[in-house]
Amino acid sequence: MTAIPNISFKSSEGATDIEFLCLDELFTRIEADPNHNPQEPHRITFFALLIVTAGEGQHQVDLIDYNIYINGRCS
Numbered sequence: 001m002t003a004i005p006n007i008s009f010k011s012s013e014g015a016t017d018i019e020f021l022c023l024d025e026l027f028t029r030i031e032a033d034p035n036h037n038p039q040e041p042h043r044i045t046f047f048a049l050l051i052v053t054a055g056e057g058q059h060q061v062d063l064i065d066y067n068i069y070i071n072g073r074c075s
Contacts, residue, residue, distance in 0.1 A: 007036060009046040 010029075011019045030038055050059065056069045 004041045004043055005036065007042050007044045009044075 009019075030036065036042065052068050052070060054070055056067070059066050059068060
């Protein structure tokens with residue numbers, strides 16, 4: 001079994017505690033880092049807050065899928 005990588009906090013703005021960014025910026029950073037595939041299992045070593053303001057999608061935490069819908073309803 002392959003070890004699950006730990007992903008640490010890296011701010012492009014030099015922030016040490018907190019950073020706000022849009023998902024577009026996050027995806028740009030992911031593309032620039034060939035050592036991390038967010039589709040593969042990983043652990044983050046920081047707290048993350050995801051605020052969804054439009055659309056829908058899915059996020060997985062501890063192997064549990066969570067559906068995200070802006071209107072709060074799941075079909």
